[in-house]
Amino acid sequence: MHRIKGTTQVVGIFGNPIHHTASPKLHNSLYSKLNLDFVYIPLLVDPSQIETAVLSIKATTMRGVNVTVPFKEAVIPFLDDLHPLAEQVGAVNTIINSSGRLIGYNTDVEGFCMGVFEEWSLSLNGLSCVVLGAGGAAKAICYGLLKEGIGSLSIANRSLARAESLGSSLSSFSIPIQTYDLEDSSLIEELSSADIIINATSVGLKENDCPLQSMSWVRPEQYVCDIIYEPCETQFLSLAKDKGAKIMNGIPMLAGQACLAFSYFTGKNIPYTILKKELG
Numbered sequence: 001m002h003r004i005k006g007t008t009q010v011v012g013i014f015g016n017p018i019h020h021t022a023s024p025k026l027h028n029s030l031y032s033k034l035n036l037d038f039v040y041i042p043l044l045v046d047p048s049q050i051e052t053a054v055l056s057i058k059a060t061t062m063r064g065v066n067v068t069v070p071f072k073e074a075v076i077p078f079l080d081d082l083h084p085l086a087e088q089v090g091a092v093n094t095i096i097n098s099s100g101r102l103i104g105y106n107t108d109v110e111g112f113c114m115g116v117f118e119e120w121s122l123s124l125n126g127l128s129c130v131v132l133g134a135g136g137a138a139k140a141i142c143y144g145l146l147k148e149g150i151g152s153l154s155i156a157n158r159s160l161a162r163a164e165s166l167g168s169s170l171s172s173f174s175i176p177i178q179t180y181d182l183e184d185s186s187l188i189e190e191l192s193s194a195d196i197i198i199n200a201t202s203v204g205l206k207e208n209d210c211p212l213q214s215m216s217w218v219r220p221e222q223y224v225c226d227i228i229y230e231p232c233e234t235q236f237l238s239l240a241k242d243k244g245a246k247i248m249n250g251i252p253m254l255a256g257q258a259c260l261a262f263s264y265f266t267g268k269n270i271p272y273t274i275l276k277k278e279l280g
């Protein structure tokens with residue numbers, strides 16, 4: 001049982017909605033096990049009050065917060081400083097109160113890569129990758145892949161304009177980037193020749209929904225990832241597994257980003273495997 005005292009350091013998570021979040025259970029359990037004087041609370045923020053919510057971190061002794069949908073971009077104007085990676089991605093998922101200065105970090109980028117290394121022992125260097133989706137999570141993943149030196153990247157999205165805009169924002173990496181409409185028939189060729197394919201759309205949250213009409217392209221040599229973790233095996237992953245591909249769901253990314261956030265909050269490193277075990 002967590003014991004809150006006058007010395008307890010407070011962290012939390014801003015979001016709307018927030019009732020579904022697994023983060024308070026995860027972080028509080030680790031604080032108890034490691035005997036750390038911290039507490040982690042869910043904070044439902046009214047979107048019209050995001051500025052007040054961010055400034056309240058500074059006005060109090062709160063150590064920091066995680067930030068989830070829909071505030072990852074909205075918090076940025078109210079921060080004092082941004083970690084270079086958060087600045088490049090244009091999204092913040094962790095805010096740290098450093099003696100009254102609010103610093104924004106993005107742990108999704110390295111969290112995704114940590115998951116890939118830990119689960120697949122895979123070097124991304126030189127690989128050809130396809131990312132489905134062009135929202136906030138897809139953007140963080142594309143940055144992670146490009147930072148790790150992938151050989152080529154294709155981005156496919158329902159709204160082609162959003163895929164193109166994401167592609168343009170990544171043009172500083174000197175790597176060929178193609179963009180596709182998710183229903184473009186020529187996408188199949190890219191999918192079948194890719195080494196790693198990642199679903200970063202929200203299609204699959206509902207059982208039996210799949211972002212692609214056909215999965216006939218899957219080969220056993222391929223690595224297929226869906227960053228959705230509930231359900232733990234989406235239709236996309238299940239069909240890829242049937243074809244013999246190596247599959248991974250969204251738990252490793254969730255664990256990776258939480259590992260990094262945990263160390264920003266507490267100053268202590270926690271091994272990925274211990275944190276992932278805590279997620280069940």
Ligand code: NDP
Pocket residue numbers: 069108132133134135136137138157158159162182200201202203205211227228229250251253254255257
């Ligand atoms: P966004 O709202 O920013 O993006 C949603 C994406 O899904 C867009 O590319 C959107 O396309 C696409 N999409 C939505 N509905 C449909 C549809 N019916 N058909 C085709 N495409 C669709 O969300 P996020 O990027 O923040 O999150 C995406 C997913 O990633 C969520 O399921 C979330 O749970 C998961 N996630 C997992 C994390 C983890 O740690 N494992 C971390 C963060 C997110 P369009 O642009 O055309 O609207």
